[in-house]
Amino acid sequence: MPDRRSFMKGLFAIGLCPSVTWADAGSPAFLSAARKPDGHYALFGISEKGRAIFEIALPGRGHAAAAHPERPEAVAFARRPGNFAMALDCRTGETLSVLEAPEGRHFYGHGAFSEDGRLLYTAENDYETARGVIGIWQADKGYTRLGEFASHGVGPHDIKLLPDNKHFVIANGGIETHPDSGREKLNIPTMQPSLAYVTLDGRLVEKVELPQAMHKNSIRHLSLGEDGMVAFAMQWQGDVLNSPPLLGLHKLGGQVTLLEAPDDQQRQLQGYVGSVAIDTSRRLLAASSPRGGVVHQFDTETGEFLGAVRETDVCGLAMRNGKLARTSGAGIVCLSEEVAGMQMDRTRVTHPYQWDNHLVPIG
Amino acid sequence: MFKYCLLLFALMTAPLAADETGSSLPDMEKIVKSHILPGLEDLARTAEDLAQSVAQTCPDNPDAVKEAYGKAFDAWVRVSHLRFGPSETDDRAYALAFWPDTKGFTPKTLQRLLQDRDPAIESVDGFKAVSIAARGFYPLEFLLYDPQFVEHPSPNRCQLMRVMTQDIAANALAIRDDWKDGYGSRLISADNETYRSHEEAIRQVYTALTTALLFTSDTRLGRPMGSFTKPRPARAEARRSGRSLRHVILSLEANRELASLLSQGDEDIDQGFERAIRIANELDDPDLSGVATIQGRIRAEALQGAISFVNDLLAEYLAPRLGITAGFNALDGD
Numbered sequence: 001m002p003d004r005r006s007f008m009k010g011l012f013a014i015g016l017c018p019s020v021t022w023a024d025a026g027s028p029a030f031l032s033a034a035r036k037p038d039g040h041y042a043l044f045g046i047s048e049k050g051r052a053i054f055e056i057a058l059p060g061r062g063h064a065a066a067a068h069p070e071r072p073e074a075v076a077f078a079r080r081p082g083n084f085a086m087a088l089d090c091r092t093g094e095t096l097s098v099l100e101a102p103e104g105r106h107f108y109g110h111g112a113f114s115e116d117g118r119l120l121y122t123a124e125n126d127y128e129t130a131r132g133v134i135g136i137w138q139a140d141k142g143y144t145r146l147g148e149f150a151s152h153g154v155g156p157h158d159i160k161l162l163p164d165n166k167h168f169v170i171a172n173g174g175i176e177t178h179p180d181s182g183r184e185k186l187n188i189p190t191m192q193p194s195l196a197y198v199t200l201d202g203r204l205v206e207k208v209e210l211p212q213a214m215h216k217n218s219i220r221h222l223s224l225g226e227d228g229m230v231a232f233a234m235q236w237q238g239d240v241l242n243s244p245p246l247l248g249l250h251k252l253g254g255q256v257t258l259l260e261a262p263d264d265q266q267r268q269l270q271g272y273v274g275s276v277a278i279d280t281s282r283r284l285l286a287a288s289s290p291r292g293g294v295v296h297q298f299d300t301e302t303g304e305f306l307g308a309v310r311e312t313d314v315c316g317l318a319m320r321n322g323k324l325a326r327t328s329g330a331g332i333v334c335l336s337e338e339v340a341g342m343q344m345d346r347t348r349v350t351h352p353y354q355w356d357n358h359l360v361p362i363g
Numbered sequence: 364m365f366k367y368c369l370l371l372f373a374l375m376t377a378p379l380a381a382d383e384t385g386s387s388l389p390d391m392e393k394i395v396k397s398h399i400l401p402g403l404e405d406l407a408r409t410a411e412d413l414a415q416s417v418a419q420t421c422p423d424n425p426d427a428v429k430e431a432y433g434k435a436f437d438a439w440v441r442v443s444h445l446r447f448g449p450s451e452t453d454d455r456a457y458a459l460a461f462w463p464d465t466k467g468f469t470p471k472t473l474q475r476l477l478q479d480r481d482p483a484i485e486s487v488d489g490f491k492a493v494s495i496a497a498r499g500f501y502p503l504e505f506l507l508y509d510p511q512f513v514e515h516p517s518p519n520r521c522q523l524m525r526v527m528t529q530d531i532a533a534n535a536l537a538i539r540d541d542w543k544d545g546y547g548s549r550l551i552s553a554d555n556e557t558y559r560s561h562e563e564a565i566r567q568v569y570t571a572l573t574t575a576l577l578f579t580s581d582t583r584l585g586r587p588m589g590s591f592t593k594p595r596p597a598r599a600e601a602r603r604s605g606r607s608l609r610h611v612i613l614s615l616e617a618n619r620e621l622a623s624l625l626s627q628g629d630e631d632i633d634q635g636f637e638r639a640i641r642i643a644n645e646l647d648d649p650d651l652s653g654v655a656t657i658q659g660r661i662r663a664e665a666l667q668g669a670i671s672f673v674n675d676l677l678a679e680y681l682a683p684r685l686g687i688t689a690g691f692n693a694l695d696g697d
Contacts, residue, residue, distance in 0.1 A: 035691065063697060080697055109697065130465060176465060180595065181585040183696070184578065186465050189457035189495050220697075235696075239451050240570075241563065267559070274692060290692035313690030329691030354691040 033062030063109030149202025225280030
């Protein structure tokens with residue numbers, strides 16, 4: 001029988017070191033940033049029952065967070081055009097590292113870890129040349145900058161790792177901004193959004209663009225099915241009462257399917273989808289519009305519109321363990337097992353916090 | 364005694380009446396007929412004058428063309444906040460006003476059109492197919508004021524200006540005609556496919572107003588201001604013709620008029636505009652090149668602050684009255 005030391009050695013060797021896990025942070029089901037009643041901002045861990053189980057102060061308004069695949073670590077991104085992100089220990093609330101965007105770069109608010117959690121990839125703007133880049137950070141070495149590669153478009157907003165763990169999909173929103181002019185959009189008449197698939201070292205594998213008539217449809221947010229299906233949500237930069245479809249499905253090498261609700265309901269979105277979440281095993285896609293105060297749901301196989309759920313200022317969405325969770329700027333955290341319009345909310349909790357744009361599922 | 368009764372009666376009814384007008388929705392018909400249509404009428408007329416002036420006097424009388432150009436450009440800036448409906452059809456507004464030009468497309472495209480005498484510049488129809496960066500008021504400014512195009516003018520310059528100004532006039536006319544021939548009444552009645560409710564119509568106009576204020580503050584002022592360590596005065600809008608500050612003022616004045624109609628004469632909001640316009644006038648810096656100095660930057664920042672104060676007033680006091688709920692996420696736009 002091996003002694004304890006050699007047993008531990010063996011665990012280290014096969015990478016099964018019993019290090020800290022998300023369980024040590026109370027097993028949160030989701031992460032979300034929020035504004036508190038006193039005006040301060042924080043990142044919260046949220047349980048499966050919709051309760052806040054930890055809170056870590058943030059210096060300003062957040063956008064999204066990236067959850068480490070194993071360790072109870074989250075990287076919280078400042079709202080665009082933020083030039084910092086914070087790697088946080090979710091057990092203690094301590095700041096592990098502050099990621100500062102290199103000179104001439106700012107973060108867009110989203111990032112993704114590699115499968116093993118050793119690297120973090122962040123969507124960034126090289127704003128003097130208006131070129132999108134993906135920054136690479138060594139998560140296991142104090143989040144030092146390792147390098148970057150092109151996002152193959154302008155304004156990369158969201159990035160996700162495909163389930164094959166070999167590719168990223170990047171939502172290039174197409175919109176040029178520069179910190180000198182705040183959040184003003186500088187290139188609407190010439191914008192050219194795209195969905196770019198790249199290898200882990202940044203080589204372009206496929207680039208998907210919508211027809212020219214839709215070039216003002218900024219591709220912003222992504223959600224991935226376990227089969228590699230990519231759901232993308234868009235924000236229309238033309239007349240808001242006359243918007244084209246704002247949701248699409250695509251698989252590497254395949255064709256784009258656009259999803260649209262019947263006219264009356266499509267108008268409620270006001271040309272704007274804030275978040276998207278899919279669960280291909282349940283054939284369900286959900287998309288939120290805070291402006292319309294509504295969550296639309298679709299069948300991912302047939303593209304059929306399944307119905308809408310009303311929720312004032314709703315934005316954050318996540319699918320986890322067969323449940324659809326949504327959060328709102330009015331403090332709501334709601335978990336629902338029912339589809340579309342049934343309003344059979346399993347759990348509904350009202351918090352004194354204004355939940356920010358995105359709800360990040362863990363595990 | 365009867366007098367007192369009357370007075371009492373007046374006192375009792377006065378607040379009621381005031382309350383009624385205070386809670387009623389803005390008069391969209393008045394907004395269309397006294398604000399939107401006259402502005403578009405003015406744009407269509409001055410744009411046509413500009414095309415005539417170029418056709419008749421280029422290249423002999425550049426001053427006449429510049430004067431007509433100034434009037435038409437003024438008229439555009441005064442309606443440049445009305446960015447919905449007819450202005451967005453076929454990208455008309457962008458074809459009138461392609462700015463900012465972050466990649467320098469405008470001078471590059473002009474150079475190419477002139478050098479090769481691109482057949483596209485022979486007719487308005489052909490010209491509609493050229494890059495949007497070479498259409499409208501901003502490329503025309505290059506042709507009229509930039510040494511690169513003025514000092515040794517290309518033999519094709521007047522032809523390019525002719526087609527360019529005809530294109531401007533056609534776009535201005537198309538926007539006005541669409542507003543007159545139905546779009547305006549659809550906005551007023553709000554019982555149609557374009558606007559299904561008064562709430563939709565009001566939200567559209569309110570959003571146009573606040574978007575315009577942000578554009579003035581963040582882009583018209585923010586781009587030339589750059590950062591403290593790196594001011595960018597060469598990025599000022601229409602600096603070649605010395606119109607940069609003028610655009611800030613004209614736009615604020617037009618926004619003030621619309622805000623007054625939307626808010627039914629809210630005095631605090633109007634005072635906010637008055638203050639911003641006064642600070643703008645005091646800048647006395649036509650091409651905004653002063654932002655490169657510390658003193659100039661501080662004054663431009665004060666102007667940005669005054670504009671953002673107006674936007675705060677609108678969000679705080681006007682939006683709720685118009686039934687526009689501005690949620691934490693709904694406002695975010697990300």
